[in-house]
Amino acid sequence: MLKQQPFIALIAFILTIGTSFGQTVPAPSKYDYEKAFAPIFYTQNGNEYRSASGKPGVKYWQNRVNYTIKVRLNEERKEIEGVVYLDYTNNSPDRLDFLWLQLDQNLFSKKSRGAQIVPVGKSRYGSHDTPFDGGYTIEAVKGADGKSIAYQVNDTRMQVFLPEALDATGGNTKLAIHYRYTIPDYGADRTGILQTAHGDIFAIAQWYPRMAVYDDVLGWNVQPYTGPGEFYLEYGDFNVEITAPSKHIVVCGGELLNPDEVYTEEQLKRWEKAKKSDKTVMIRSGEEVTNPTSRPQGKKELTWRFRLNRSRDIAWASSSSFIIDAAKINLPNGQTSMAVSAYPMESNGNNAWERSTEYTKSSIEYYSSKWYPYPYPIAVNVASNIGGMEYPGIVFCRSTAKASSLWGVTDHEFGHIWFPMIVGSNERLYAWMDEGFNSFINTLSKEAFNNGEYRTAKYNGHDLARVYFSDDVEPIMSSPQNMKESNIGTLAYRKPQLALTILREHILGEERFDRAFKTYIDYWAYKHPTPFDFFRTIENVAGENLSWFWRSWFQYNWKLDQAVEGVKYVENDPAKGAIITVSNLEEMPMPLIVEIVSANGNKQRIKLPVEIWERNQTFSFKVATNERLKSVVIDPDKVFPDINPANNNWTDVQ
Structure with a gap:
């Protein structure tokens, strides 16, 4: 029961409010504060594997696989042939009767699911008109004893039937898979072959059978690869041997173990100089590309050896056309890495790929300082026919990119x-957990690069709202396979980027957000987080219940529409203050930013927390003033994605 005196006082206050100016009857609202602020957001409690705090639990586990790969590149046949040796450890609490591996390049078989669902017309992931019909040829699967093991290939996956079940919590098995596959000229914008005047550039990825993840969330993750969704992989160590024509230079995301066998004496000197130089050092110039003596003489082929530890994947590139340059990357605690660029003569000059190493170095140094140290001994940027694709220690970017576009794709892929x-x-x-997070950190690195050389104008949330929150856009939490291809750029990249920007700048503040975001990286480095691990970490470290935010931006495609309903003066006297009434007309709640201009031009800003909508569709607040108001504007800087800015303004009609 309400106490009588406060209730009477409330009625008395309402009766003192004088004549209204502008619209006073709230517009119909779709907003349901009980749904937006419902106390139960998480469908499961924390457990011993994944803590309610967002941390990995005390019994968190994940499996591990080490790879030794030995392959040969046949330039004429555009084919890779070799063997991958897998050393797999089962750290799960379950015995495993079989293993699943990913054969992603089977996407390029005309019989694959992905090939059959490519829409008619332009698609990043394939074409009905291509004559290419590729995929893996598995020649044998053998155990450590050399005996054949039964297996079955199903589309982009391979199931290996173990002779004996693999023990839980530490059971280990070893496999050898002999295979071949033909490299597509254009592989879903992730791998391919670029023709240049002085030789093809082979950008090689998803090039060996890779272990599928077995985790505490789904068990075996066996979703087929159809193009839109990228990859989910276990961590381990890689040792790789790549035999290629001796006229080629091979670059890889791992440490080169035998530079003295694959570079000339002069190139070795330049390589060592680059390791200590903050300025780009030319290893093999454009003029030297056409000089046969810029490659070791006397052998038809050379074998390149690489090592990469604690990684989830490895990729490489090979070409006779490569210009190579490099520089030192400075990392926290005095450590260093090496930025390397590989590109053809066609990409050199006019503010293009000759700046690639500068961009790579700057990007990695920024992220290492801001978030978490770069973990690899090398960072290679390769010019290719791929718009932009990332792998540990190496990325493929469009060979025709230059200036801001080259900076942007380089920074994004290394992010x-x-x-x-x-x-x-x-x-x-969950494409947004890599593309969206990365797009967000890219906005900060762009601002920092070279005193803002490629800085862009501040975003306009009102304009973006019409795209990001249109009726035909799926929720961010949809899988990329479950989105229209035309919506992937919005839902995986740009909308989550805007969400994190707003969360940082207007809800948590930079200090709290950055601490929470960095903690998330620290918690889950080299592990497998889910969306709810991220949500829990941010809430626990920042100290904020954000269920309303996760629902609005990620779980649903809720819209925002804040409106000024009207202005009144206390006792009809502007000197006694103004009462401004606002409404939330759509399903998304957000904080309220209001700019108030008085008759003499004085301005004041008021920011009210999102909790004004925790139990209200319409909210009134008092503003101290000694004169009439000239105007009231909601979200004057257009930082929020308001779909109907027309009702954000109130103007005195007198």
Whole structure:
């Protein structure tokens, strides 16, 4: 029961409010504060594997696989042939009767599911008109004893039937898979072959059978690869041998173990100089590309040896056309890495790829200082026919990119080292956990690069709202396979980027957000977080219940429409203050920013927390003033995605 005196006082206050100016009857609202602020957001409690705090639980586990790969590149046949040796450890609490592996390049078989669902017309992931019909040829699967093991290939997956079940919590098995596959000229914008005047550039990825993830969330993750969703992989160590024509230079995301066998004496000197130089050092110039003596003489082929530890994948590139340059990357605690660029003569000059190493170095140094140290001994940027694709320690970018576009794609692809190479989320299901997070950190690095050389104008949330929150856009939490292809750019990249920007700048503040975001990286480095691990970490570290935010931006495609309903003066006297009434007309709640201009031009800003909508569709607040108001504007800087800015303004009609 309400106490009588406060209730009477409330009625008395309402009666003192004088004549209204502007609209006073609230417009119909779709907003349901009980749904937006419902106390139960998480469908499961924390457990021993994943803590309610967002941390990995005390019994968190994940399996591990080490790879030794030995392959040969046949330039004429555009084919890779070799063997991959897998050393797999089952750290799960379950015995495993079989293993699943990913054969992603089977996407390029005309019989694959992905090939059959490519829409008619332009698609990033394939074409009905291509004559290419590729995929893996598995020649044998053998155990450590050399005996054949039964297996079955199903589309982009291979199931291996173990002779004996693999013990839980430490059981180990070893496999050898002999295989071949033909490299597509254009492989879903992730791998391919670029023709240049002085030789093809082979950008090689998803090039060996890779272990599928077995986790505490789904068990075996066996979603087929159809193109839109990327990858989900276990961590381990890689030792790789690549035999290629001797006229080629091979670059890889791992440490080169035998530079003295594959570079000339002069190139070795330049290589060592680059390791200590903050300025770009030319290893092989454009003029030297056409000089046969710029490659070791006397052998038809050379074998390149690489090592990469604590990684989820490895990729490489090979070409006779490569210009190579490099520089030192400075990392926290005095450590260093090496930025390397590989590109053809066609990409050199006019503010193009000759700046690639500068961009790579700057990007990695910024993210290492801001979030988490770069973990690899090398960072290679390769010019290719791929718009932009990331792998541990190496990325492929469009060969025709230059100036701001080259900076942007280089920075974006190397930003992926943090998401998902360090923080190993499931890209097949949650593209926004790598693309969106990465797009967000890109906005900060762009601002920092070279005193803002490529700085862009501040975003306009009102304009973006019409795209990001249109009726035909799926929720961010949809898998990329479950989105229209035309919506992937919005839902995986740009909308989550805007969500994190607003969360940082207007809800938590930079200090609290950055601490929570960095903690998330620290918690889940080299592990497998889910969306709810991220949500829990941010809430626990920042100290904020954000269920309303996760629902609005990620779980649903809720819209925002804040409106000024009217202005009244206390006792009809502007000197006694103004009462401003606002409404939330759509399903998304957000904080309220209001700019108030008085008759003499004085301005004041008021920011009210999102809790004004915790139990209200319409809210009134008092503003101290000694004169009439000239105007009231909601969200004057257009930082929020308001779909109907027309009702954001109130103007005195007198």
